[in-house]
Amino acid sequence: xxxxxxxHIAGVYEHPGRHLPDVTVPQIHAAVAAGALADxxxxxxxxxxxxxxxxxPGFGGLSMADYLGLNCREIDSTETGGSSYLVHARHAAASIxxxxxxxxxxxxxxxxxxxxxxxxxxxxxxAPESSFESLFGLNVIAGxxxxxxxxxxxxxxxxxxxxxxxxxxxxxxQHNPNAFLSNPVTIEEVVESPMIARxxxxxxxxxxxxxxxxxxVVSAETAAKLERQxxxxxxxxxxxxxxNRGRIDLTRTGAVVSGxxxxxxxxxxxxxxxxxxxxxxxxxxxxxxxxxxxxxAKGEGGGFVSDGALQAGGALPFNTDGGGLCNNHPANxxxxxxxxxxxxxxxGEAHAEVQVADCELALAHGTGGSLATRMGSATxxxxxxx
Amino acid sequence: xxxxxGLPTPTPATMLETEPFWEAAAEGRMVLPRCNDCEHVIWYxxxxxxxxxxxxxxxxxxxxxxxxxxxxxxxxxxxxxxDHSPYVLAYVELDEGPRMMTNIVGVDPDAVTxxxxxxxxxxxxxxxxxxxxxxxx
Numbered sequence: 003x004x005x006x007x008x009x010h011i012a013g014v015y016e017h018p019g020r021h022l023p024d025v026t027v028p029q030i031h032a033a034v035a036a037g038a039l040a041d042x043x044x045x046x047x048x049x050x051x052x053x054x055x056x057x058x059p060g061f062g063g064l065s066m067a068d069y070l071g072l073n074c075r076e077i078d079s080t081e082t083g084g085s086s087y088l089v090h091a092r093h094a095a096a097s098i099x100x101x102x103x104x105x106x107x108x109x110x111x112x113x114x115x116x117x118x119x120x121x122x123x124x125x126x127x128x129a130p131e132s133s134f135e136s137l138f139g140l141n142v143i144a145g146x147x148x149x150x151x152x153x154x155x156x157x158x159x160x161x162x163x164x165x166x167x168x169x170x171x172x173x174x175x176q177h178n179p180n181a182f183l184s185n186p187v188t189i190e191e192v193v194e195s196p197m198i199a200r201x202x203x204x205x206x207x208x209x210x211x212x213x214x215x216x217x218x219v220v221s222a223e224t225a226a227k228l229e230r231q232x233x234x235x236x237x238x239x240x241x242x243x244x245x246n247r248g249r250i251d252l253t254r255t256g257a258v259v260s261g262x263x264x265x266x267x268x269x270x271x272x273x274x275x276x277x278x279x280x281x282x283x284x285x286x287x288x289x290x291x292x293x294x295x296x297x298x299a300k301g302e303g304g305g306f307v308s309d310g311a312l313q314a315g316g317a318l319p320f321n322t323d324g325g326g327l328c329n330n331h332p333a334n335x336x337x338x339x340x341x342x343x344x345x346x347x348x349x350g351e352a353h354a355e356v357q358v359a360d361c362e363l364a365l366a367h368g369t370g371g372s373l374a375t376r377m378g379s380a381t382x383x384x385x386x387x388x
Numbered sequence: 389x390x391x392x393x394g395l396p397t398p399t400p401a402t403m404l405e406t407e408p409f410w411e412a413a414a415e416g417r418m419v420l421p422r423c424n425d426c427e428h429v430i431w432y433x434x435x436x437x438x439x440x441x442x443x444x445x446x447x448x449x450x451x452x453x454x455x456x457x458x459x460x461x462x463x464x465x466x467x468x469x470x471d472h473s474p475y476v477l478a479y480v481e482l483d484e485g486p487r488m489m490t491n492i493v494g495v496d497p498d499a500v501t502x503x504x505x506x507x508x509x510x511x512x513x514x515x516x517x518x519x520x521x522x523x524x525x
Contacts, residue, residue, distance in 0.1 A: 130403070130432070130434060131432050132401060133400040133401045133402065133406065133410075134431075134432040134433070134488065134489065135432075135489050136398070137396075137397070137398060137400060137519050138477055138489055138490055138491050138519075138521075139395070139396070139462060139465050139469040139472070139475055139477055139491065140477060140489065141462070141465070141466045141469075144460050144462045144477050147460035147462075147477075148458045148459065148460050148477065148478075148479060149458070150460075151458045151459060151460055151502065152457065152458035152502065155458070155502040155503075196463075196464075197463045198462075198463055198464050199460045199461070199462045199463060199464070199477075200460050200461040200462075200463065201460075202460075245431070245432070245487075247428070247430075247438040247439050248429070248430055248431030248432070248438070248485070248486035248487065248488075249485065249486065249487055250457075250479065250487050252457075252458055252479070
C-alpha cells in the first residue's frame with residue numbers, strides 16, 4: 003500500500019543543550035521525548051510504537067521503552083548510525099500505512115562532548131572487516147578526506163568550493179541562539195584553518211556536542227485531530243553503500259538509491275524542493291550527497307555549491323539551523339536534527355533571517371557510517387500540511 | 389623489504405577464514421581470495437564470493453603491486469597514531485582489481501599522488517605477524 007501522505011510528523015524537539023555534564027543519556031532521551039510529544043499535543047500514553055538506535059542505552063529499544071514507561075505494539079532499533087532516525091521515520095510511516103500503529107516516538111541522545119569521544123560510532127571489533135581497516139590509522143575525518151581527495155582528483159573539486167558549504171552553515175548559525183558555533187566564517191578562514199587530514203581542515207568538520215532530539219510520527223487520521231500543524235511524509239528512501247565487493251567508489255553514497263526512491267514515492271523531482279537538510283558530518287558529505295540526490299550532476303557539486311547557493315536566499319537553502327557543521331551534532335549523529343529543521347521550515351518556524359518564503363516541500367537526508375567504508379543513507383520528503 | 393616505517397603495527401585479529409592471508413603476509417607474500425566459480429578476486433578477505441555467492445574460494449598468489457586510488461596525509465592522528473603524524477592513509481587499487489586500505493610508507497608524503505604506482509611492503513609486528521603497507525615504485 004502507498005505510504006505517501008499516510009503518516010505525518012506531528013511533533014519535533016531539539017534539546018537546547020550542547021554540553022550536558024550533569025544529566026544522564028536516558029534523561030536526555032526522556033526530555034526530548036517529552037518535548038516532541040508536547041509539541042504534537044500528545045502524551046506518553048498516546049505512544050504505541052518506539053524507535054531508537056545505538057545511542058540508546060541498554061538492550062535494543064527495550065531498556066528505554068521500559069525507562070519511559072511505554073506500552074508499545076511495535077519496536078524498532080535499526081542501527082545505521084546518524085541516518086537511523088530517518089530510517090525509523092520511514093518504518094513508522096510504513097507501519098502506520100499498514101494500520102499496525104498510530105503514534106510513533108523516535109528518540110536520540112548522547113554526550114560525546116562530555117565524554118570526550120570523537121565523532122563517529124565505535125566499530126564493533128568482531129566485524130569481519132575490522133582487521134583490514136583498523137591497522138592503518140583510519141579515523142573519522144581521515145576517511146572523509148580519502149573521499150574528498152578522490153572527488154577532487156576525478157572532478158576538479160576545490161577546497162574553496164568545500165568551504166562554501168561551511169560558510170553557508172555558519173551564516174545561518176549566527177541566527178540560532180543555541181548553536182554551538184555561532185560566528186560566521188569566510189572561505190579564507192576555512193581553508194586557512196588547521197589541516198587535519200589533507201585536504202580537510204578543522205573547519206570542514208562538524209561540531210561535537212551533547213544533546214538529543216525526538217520526532218513524533220502519527221497517522222493522517224490522528225494528525226487531523228491535532229491542533230498543531232503536521233507535516234505529511236510524502237516520500238522515503240533508504241540505501242546502503244558498501245565497499246562494493248572490494249571495488250569501493252569513494253565518490254558515491256547511498257543517496258544514489260535513497261534519493262530516487264524518495265522522489266519516486268513522492269511523485270516529485272529535485273526541482274520541486276524548496277529547502278534541504280543535508281547531513282553534514284563534513285563539507286564533502288554535503289557536496290557528494292547533493293550530487294547523488296540529483297540536485298546537480300555527478301562531479302558538478304563544486305560549482306553547484308559556489309556563490310552562496312546553499313545560503314538562505316540562495317538557489318537551494320540548506321541547514322538553516324547551522325547544521326552539524328555549526329549548530330549541533332548530538333551523539334555524533336546528525337540525522338535527527340536534519341528532520342527537525344526541515345519541519346521548522348515547513349511550519350514557518352525557522353528564524354526569520356533564514357526562513358524560506360512559502361516553503362511547501364522539504365527534503366531531509368541522513369548519512370550514517372562512513373563515506374570511506376560503508377554507510378546507510380536515508381531520505382525523507384516532507385510536505386507543509388496544515 | 390624497505391626499512392620499517394615505524395608506524396604502529398598492531399596484531400591483526402585473525403579468523404579461520406583469513407588465516408592464509410595473514411600467514412602469507414608474515415612470510416612477506418600477498419595472497420588474495422579468489423572465487424573458483426566466477427574468478428572474482430575478493431576484498432576484504434573472506435571465504436565467500438560477494439560477486440556471485442559462491443563459497444568455493446581459494447587463496448591465490450597476488451602481485452603485490454597496484455596504484456594509489458586515493459590518499460590523505462593525516463596531519464593530526466588520534467590515539468597511538470598522534471605521535472606518528474603526518475602519515476599517509478590510502479586506498480590502493482591492486483593490479484588484481486580490489487581496492488584495499490593501507491598506508492603509503494618510505495616516502496615524503498608530499499610525493500604521493502592519486503594514480504602513483506606502488507608495491508607492497510611487509511612490516512613485521514611483535515608477534516610474528518605482519519601488516520601490508522605500500523611504497524612508491
